[in-house]
Amino acid sequence: MNVRVLSIQTKTKHYPVILFPSLFTTSDWLNQVQFPSRKVTIVTNSTVGPLYAQKIIKILKEKDFIPSMVTIPDGEEYKQLNTVEKIYHELLNQGLDRKGFLIALGGGVITDITGFVASTYLRGIPYFQIPTSLLAQVDSSVGGKTGVNVEEGKNLIGTFYQPDGVIIGLDFLQSLPDREFREGLSEVIKASLLKGGEFFEFFRKNISMILGQDQKTLEEVIYQSIQFKGEIVQEDEKESGVRSILNYGHTLGHAFEKTLGYGALRHGEAVAVGMIGAAMVAEKMGMISTDLVNIHQKLLVRCGLPTSFPYSVKADSFIQSLLKDKKNVSGSLRMVLLKAIGKPVYSTPVEMGLVLDILPQLVEVEP
Template identity: 45%
Template sequence: MTTVNVDLANRSYTIEIASGLLRRHNLFSDTVGKRRVAVISNSTVAPLYLNQLLNSLGQSGIATESLVLPDGEQYKNQTTLETIYDFLFEKKFDRKSMLIALGGGVIGDLVGYAAATFMRGIPFIQIPTTLLAQVDSSVGGKTGINHARGKNLIGAFHQPAVVITDIETLNTLPKREYLAGLAEVIKYGLIGDTEFFDWYEHNLTGILNRDAQLLEHLIARCCQNKASIVSADETESGVRAYLNFGHTFGHAIELGLGYGHWLHGEAVAAGMCLAAIASERMGLINSTARAAVERVIAATGLPTEAPVLGVDRYIDLMSLDKKVERGEVKFILLKEIGEAVSMPVPSEILRAILK
C-alpha cells in the first residue's frame, strides 16, 4: 500500500492507495472510532461496492446507514443536497456522526459539502471509485454543488479525515469514464511535473490497459503533486489555481452543452488544448510544446477540439468562472511543459482562438 500525506497542520490526513482496500475493515476503525456512519453512494456504484464496504464497517463494529442517490452530474445540485440533509435528520444523525462518500467526483463533492454544512460541520471519508476522483477531486477539500449559472459555484473547503483509494474499483469503470480521468493525470505533468509527463507518455499503453502496478504509481504521483500544492495554498489564493489548467474553457464546454453531454475530463482535455494554443499565441511556448500537448491528449483517446458554441457564448460562460477578478478572466497558461502561469488573455487573441 502506498501512503501519501497531505500536510495541513491539524487538518492533515493520509491518502491510502492499493488494491482490495474495501475488504480491509481494519482501515476504518481508528478513523471512525465510535461514530455512527452514513455511507452515501449512487445508483451505479452502490450495486458494485456498497455491500462490500458495509460488511467491512460491520466487521469493525461500526453502526451504519446508507443512502443511494441517482447518478450523474445533473444531480449535483441543491435538490440532491436537501435529500442528503433530509436523510440525516430522519435517521437522527448528529454532530458526532461521520459521512462516507463512496463514488466518483459528484458524490465526493456532494457528500463533502453536506459534511461541511450539516450541524455546521462533521467529518467525512472519501472513497473515490473513478480515476478522476482518485487523482483529483477527492484530494484537497474542495466540496460543493453546481448552479444553473455555472459549475461548482457553491461550496466550501472541507478536508476529509482520510482518502481510501482502492485501485480494484477501476476494473468496473467504463472506458469512457476511465479515459476522462486521464485528462486530469495529463494536467499534473503539464503544470508542474515534466518527468511525470514523459513517464506517462512512455507508459501509455500499459496505462490504457489498466496495469495495476502502473496505476498505483500514477495515482500516487498525482496525489503527491496535488498534496504539495494544497499544503502550500489550501484555499486557492495562489498556486492552487494552476490545478485549473484547461478548466476555464472546460467548464464553459460542460455548461454550454448541458451537464453530462461531455464528461468533465473530456471537456478539460479540449480545454487544455485551447489553453495550449493561447499559450503559443501569447508567445509563452513554441509550436513544438503545443503539439506535444495535443499529441498526448489525442493518444490517450480524448478530444483535442472543442465543440462549436459561438465566440460570444464561450465568453459569456467563461465570465461566470470562479477565477474572474474584477470582471477579468484569469487563464492558466503554460510557460513550458511542466510550468504554469496565471494571466489574462487579450480579447483579440481569445476571440481568434474561439473562432
C-alpha cells in the same frame, strides 16, 4: 502491491491518503484511519451503490459500525442544491448527529457533493472519501474543495473542507467503463504537464501500460498525481495563489460543460479540450511554440481523449460562462497557462478576443 500512504498536512487538518490493491479482500483499511464514532452514513449514487455499497456496509458491520446509506441519481446534472437538501433531510431522518460521519463512495460528483454536505450539515461533521473513479482518485477526492453547480456555472457554490481520510482501492478501476477511465487520464495529463520532470516522462513513456491497467504502473501514476496535488494544497490550501495552477484547462473546460450541457460530455473530456485551448491561447500570446501545443494533442490522442468537440456553441453564451469563472479579477478573464512543461503561470490576464480566435478550432461556433 504494498499499501502506500501519503500524508496531507494543511493549516486546518492533517489526514492520510491510503492506496490499497482492494478494499474487499481485507478490512485492514479500517485500521488505517481514525474514525470519530461508529455511526456512519454512506453517500453514493445509483450506479456505484448497487456495485459496492453493500460490500462496504458488510465490512463496516463486521467491525461494529452502524452504517446507513443515502443514494442519489448518477450524473453531473444532479450536483445541485436541491440534491443537497434531499441528503440533509435523509441524514436528519436517520438521526445522524455531530458525532457521526459521512463516507463518500463514488466519483467526482459524489466526493464534491458529500464534502459540501459534510461542511454544512450541523455546521460541519467529519467525512471520508472512497473514490471509485480514476478522476476522483487522482484529483477531486484530495484537497478539500467541495461544491455544487448552479444555473450560472459549475462549482460556483462551495467550501474548502478537508476530509478526515481518503481510502483508495485500485480494483474499483476494473469496473469502470472505458470512457470513464480515459477521462480520468485527463487530470493525470494535467498534473504531468504542470509538474514536468520525471513525472511527465514517466507518464509519457508508460501510457500503453496505464491504458492496459498494469497495476504497478497505474499505482505509481496515481501515487505521483496525488503527491503532486498534495504538495500544492499544503502550500496553498484555499487557492489564494499557487493552487490556482491546478485549474489548468478548467477555465475553458467549465465553460464547455456549462454551454454544451452537463450530460453532453464528461468533466475530464471538457478539461482535455480546455487544455488544448489554453495551449493555443499561450501560443497566440507568444509564451510557447507550436511544438508544445502538439505535445498536448499527442498525449490526449494517445489516451483516447478529445481535442475538439463535434458540437456547436453560441459565442455569447460561451463568453458569459467565461465571465463567471471564479478565477477572474474585476471582470477580467484570468487563465492558467504554461510557459513550458513544468512551468505554469496562474492568474494570467487573457483578452476575450484571443479565446474567440481559437474557439472555432475546438468547437463549432454559432454567431
